[in-house]
Amino acid sequence: MRRALPRIVTRAAALWLPLAILFVLILGPLTITLVISFWEKVGFSMRPGFTVDNYVTFFSGVRLQVLGRSLWVAFSSTLLMLVIAYPIAWLIATRVRPALVRPLLFLFAGPFLVNYVVRTFGWSELLSRNGPVNSTLVRIGLADAPLDWLLYSDFAVYLGLVTAYMPFMVFPIWLSLSGIDRRLTEASWMLGEGPVSTFVRVVFPLSLPGVFAAAIFGFVGAFGEVAVSLILGGTGYQLLGNAIQSALNVLHYPLAAAISSVSTLLMLAFLVLWSRFFDIRLFLGKILGR
Amino acid sequence: MTLSRIGTAVAWAFVAVVMLFLYAPLVPPVIRSFAGAGGDAGLFVNYAAIIDDQRLMRAARLTVVVGFLVAVITPVLGLLAAEMVRVLRIPRLIVGVVLVPLFVPGISMGLATGLFFQSLGIAPSVLTITAVQVLWALPFAFLIILTVMASFDPVYREAAYMSGATRLQAFFEVEVPHIRQGLLGAAIFSLILSFNETIRTSVVQGGRNTVQTYLWAQYQQVGLSPNLFALMTVLIVATLLLIAVLAVLDARARPE
Numbered sequence: 001m002r003r004a005l006p007r008i009v010t011r012a013a014a015l016w017l018p019l020a021i022l023f024v025l026i027l028g029p030l031t032i033t034l035v036i037s038f039w040e041k042v043g044f045s046m047r048p049g050f051t052v053d054n055y056v057t058f059f060s061g062v063r064l065q066v067l068g069r070s071l072w073v074a075f076s077s078t079l080l081m082l083v084i085a086y087p088i089a090w091l092i093a094t095r096v097r098p099a100l101v102r103p104l105l106f107l108f109a110g111p112f113l114v115n116y117v118v119r120t121f122g123w124s125e126l127l128s129r130n131g132p133v134n135s136t137l138v139r140i141g142l143a144d145a146p147l148d149w150l151l152y153s154d155f156a157v158y159l160g161l162v163t164a165y166m167p168f169m170v171f172p173i174w175l176s177l178s179g180i181d182r183r184l185t186e187a188s189w190m191l192g193e194g195p196v197s198t199f200v201r202v203v204f205p206l207s208l209p210g211v212f213a214a215a216i217f218g219f220v221g222a223f224g225e226v227a228v229s230l231i232l233g234g235t236g237y238q239l240l241g242n243a244i245q246s247a248l249n250v251l252h253y254p255l256a257a258a259i260s261s262v263s264t265l266l267m268l269a270f271l272v273l274w275s276r277f278f279d280i281r282l283f284l285g286k287i288l289g290r
Numbered sequence: 291m292t293l294s295r296i297g298t299a300v301a302w303a304f305v306a307v308v309m310l311f312l313y314a315p316l317v318p319p320v321i322r323s324f325a326g327a328g329g330d331a332g333l334f335v336n337y338a339a340i341i342d343d344q345r346l347m348r349a350a351r352l353t354v355v356v357g358f359l360v361a362v363i364t365p366v367l368g369l370l371a372a373e374m375v376r377v378l379r380i381p382r383l384i385v386g387v388v389l390v391p392l393f394v395p396g397i398s399m400g401l402a403t404g405l406f407f408q409s410l411g412i413a414p415s416v417l418t419i420t421a422v423q424v425l426w427a428l429p430f431a432f433l434i435i436l437t438v439m440a441s442f443d444p445v446y447r448e449a450a451y452m453s454g455a456t457r458l459q460a461f462f463e464v465e466v467p468h469i470r471q472g473l474l475g476a477a478i479f480s481l482i483l484s485f486n487e488t489i490r491t492s493v494v495q496g497g498r499n500t501v502q503t504y505l506w507a508q509y510q511q512v513g514l515s516p517n518l519f520a521l522m523t524v525l526i527v528a529t530l531l532l533i534a535v536l537a538v539l540d541a542r543a544r545p546e
Contacts, residue, residue: 019374019384022367026390026425029402032409084308091301106537111312114529115502117488118522121514122315125322132318163311216393224395226489227506241397241489248401248493257405260398267393275386 030264037258044251054258063243063259070240074223077158081166081218082211089173089210105174112167117227120160124231127151127159152234160228165221169214176210177203209278216274220267316526322519336520343517349504352416356500357484359420360427364480365473367424368431372439373461392429399425400493407494414496422490427483431476438472471543478536485529501525 040049057063092104111119126133127150134146149155180203188198226241233239238246240263247256327333340346371388375381391399403422404414412418442465450460466473488502495503502525505518 015374015377018370019378022371023387025421026387029399029406030390030394032406033398033402036405036409087301088305088308091305095298095301102540103537106533106540107309108312110530110533111316113482113486113533114316114526115486115488115522117502117506118319118525119315121505121509121522122318125318126314159311163315167312220393220395224397226397231509241395244397244401253405256401260395260401264394264398264402267395268390271386271390271393275382 030261033257033264034261036254037261039254039257041252041254046254054254055262057255058258058262066238066240066243067262069238070223073157073161073239074219077161077222078215078218080158081162081169082215084162085166085169085214086173086211089170089177092170093174093177105171108167108170110167111163112165116164117231119164120228120231123156123160123163124151127156127232151232152237154233156232157229157237160232161222161225164228165218169218172210172213172217173207174210176207176213180206209274212274212278216267216270219270223267224263319519319522319526322514323516323523325516325519334520336516337524339517340520340524345499346501346504346517346521349499349501352419352498353485353501355416356419356423357481359416360423360484361477361481363420364424364427364431365435365476367428368435368476369466369473371428371432372435375436376439388432389429391425396426396489397493400490403490404494414494414498416498418494418496419491419498419500422494423484423487424480426487426490427480430483431480434476434479435469435472438469438475442468471539475536475539475543478532478539482529482532482536485525485532 036046037054038050038052039046040051040053041047058067088108092101096104125131128134129146129148129151131150133150134143137143138146184202184206185198188202189195193201223239224241224244225239226245229237229239229242240259244256244259244263247253247259323336324333325336327335332338340350371384375384378384394402400422403418403425407414407418407421446464446468447460450464451457455463485502488506491500492503492506499507501521505514505521508514508518
């Protein structure tokens with residue numbers, strides 16, 4: 001009995017302490033940011049206090065437009081990413097020989113894993129006024145003069161966002177598609193449904209957990225984007241990430257914290273909604289093995 | 291029959307076009323890195339210039355050190371979190387919290403971690419850079435390790451217990467060797483993600499620079515030069531090589 005107690009204590013410590021540290025490391029920064037967002041800015045420093053000034057500054061004036069634009073750009077580009085990623089995930093999950101599945105997934109992972117700022121520089125080279133795309137278009141006669149809207153435009157930003165975040169979205173969608181029990185689709189065929197209605201009424205609904213996980217990932221990326229909007233949108237093209245960056249550049253930490261907290265809370269709200277609608281185990285069931 | 295064949299062709303053409311769009315931006319940096327090369331100066335003049343540039347070499351060293359630390363620390367934390375998912379009765383909470391950094395915008399996470407360290411009185415250092423990158427890589431490493439762990443049959447652990455092994459012995463001597471491939475995969479993946487990271491790092495780095503944040507700062511201040519394109523090419527090649535290693539490891543782990 002004497003030795004039992006310390007053992008229980010050490011066991012609890014060994015299990016719970018590392019977990020507690022991990023939780024503090026992940027949630028602590030987000031909490032502190034929320035706290036600091038209510039602090040006052042004093043000169044180039046900040047002072048503890050409770051003021052909603054930073055939120056007022058954020059929600060009034062030009063930054064509100066940035067928020068609106070970020071929401072719209074993130075929403076529409078995510079939709080675009082899904083339209084591209086879903087068919088690819090579906091092809092890989094259903095139309096590819098098992099031996100080729102993983103090489104194909106690696107081919108998609110490749111570009112996602114190359115530093116995305118570098119990839120974005122690559123796009124700005126390709127799309128520039130004298131770049132290869134414009135000179136090819138002029139040479140083969142598709143355009144009379146170099147196109148102006150290729151770079152520093154919505155087009156360029158969407159292209160940059162889609163190629164930056166879409167490759168990764170293939171994975172969760174593929175994961176939930178390949179986890180679908182084949183007997184369900186076979187049952188649907190046997191009950192007389194055609195391939196299209198089987199897809200619409202059986203396969204697609206069952207793949208929704210993966211679709212939403214992918215959508216949240218793409219949305220978060222586009223919403224808080226800094227590099228793509230700066231490099232491909234040009235000066236003046238601001239997404240919420242750029243608004244945070246410019247608050248940081250003038251050392252206005254409480255304002256940066258306020259904008260940051262709004263975006264983080266918005267994303268976490270999506271995440272909570274997602275886990276309300278879908279059991280996380282439905283999605284990670286194969287991984288968690290239960 | 292022919293209709294479905296056309297459908298298949300269209301589908302694969304679509305995949306090919308998407309691939310083209312994904313890989314196209316990797317080409318210009320490589321081409322631009324050879325600007326002014328050739329002749330007396332040699333083909334790799336811009337690459338040689340990197341080695342002569344003290345600031346760049348410092349940044350390169352920091353990138354390697356941080357990458358190494360991230361590759362070592364992340365799988366250990368991922369393994370720990372994955373083990374907690376199984377042992378403790380709160381798997382959903384653990385999965386949810388560990389995946390949070392995946393769903394917080396990069397600059398917000400960078401700022402938050404920066405403020406966190408600042409309020410604890412920890413000055414920007416190699417460790418703060420490492421911490422922010424570990425938090426970014428952890429969700430991915432965690433998912434990889436969970437996947438591999440799911441393929442480990444708990445019967446082996448039971449057998450170890452019956453042979454008189456303690457919990458720790460069973461874990462380190464039976465389970466860990468079994469999932470070694472997954473841990474190695476998570477380590478390489480973490481290294482790749484460390485190479486991928488720019489924005490979070492730029493917020494917490496203080497006066498230092500990694501290669502990635504150096505590129506980013508140079509772009510904003512003076513624009514890009516052939517040396518910087520050479521640097522990007524090195525990054526691209528290193529990343530693709532690591533992915534190839536990962537693919538080979540993965541193919542070996544699944545002999546079927």
